[in-house]
Amino acid sequence: MPIHATNKKAHFEYEILEKLEAGLVLTGPEVKAVRSGHISLAGAYVVFHGAAAQLLNAHISPYPYAVPDKAYDPTHSRRILLHQKEIAYLRGKLQEKGLTAIPLSVYTKGRYLKLSLGIARGKKTHDKRAAIKRREIDREVGRALREQ
Numbered sequence: 001m002p003i004h005a006t007n008k009k010a011h012f013e014y015e016i017l018e019k020l021e022a023g024l025v026l027t028g029p030e031v032k033a034v035r036s037g038h039i040s041l042a043g044a045y046v047v048f049h050g051a052a053a054q055l056l057n058a059h060i061s062p063y064p065y066a067v068p069d070k071a072y073d074p075t076h077s078r079r080i081l082l083h084q085k086e087i088a089y090l091r092g093k094l095q096e097k098g099l100t101a102i103p104l105s106v107y108t109k110g111r112y113l114k115l116s117l118g119i120a121r122g123k124k125t126h127d128k129r130a131a132i133k134r135r136e137i138d139r140e141v142g143r144a145l146r147e148q
Contacts, residue, residue: 012128014102016118016120020082023080030063034060034106038061039058044058044103045057053080100121101117102117
């Protein structure tokens with residue numbers, strides 16, 4: 001199950017409450033670009049348009065070996081494939097105050113590309129400072145153990 005992209009800021013900026021697995025609707029060149037690592041999930045989020053979930057602001061660069069498409073927009077919205085029960089559950093969670101859905105990673109499962117979604121709540125500044133402090137302490141402990 002190779003991971004093609006991760007949202008590195010997601011665990012720092014948000015407290016992840018739940019995770020869901022979803023499919024993505026992509027074109028052929030987009031799939032090849034994702035499998036070659038030309039995807040960025042920084043700043044991406046999930047919204048609903050009608051009954052369908054959409055992934056916004058995920059940047060997939062054009063595949064360099066495909067025929068160039070001048071009208072291609074790397075950040076256009078992409079449809080997310082979920083079961084109806086999952087859509088209803090996710091829509092209900094997103095209506096709660098302070099919760100949002102963010103993509104955590106894109107990976108391959110079998111021959112399909114999957115998107116790991118997280119239902120998240122934004123962290124406050126003091127929570128972020130505590131995480132930075134904990135990370136610095138862990139680094140210091142690691143350095144001290146290596147020096148011995």
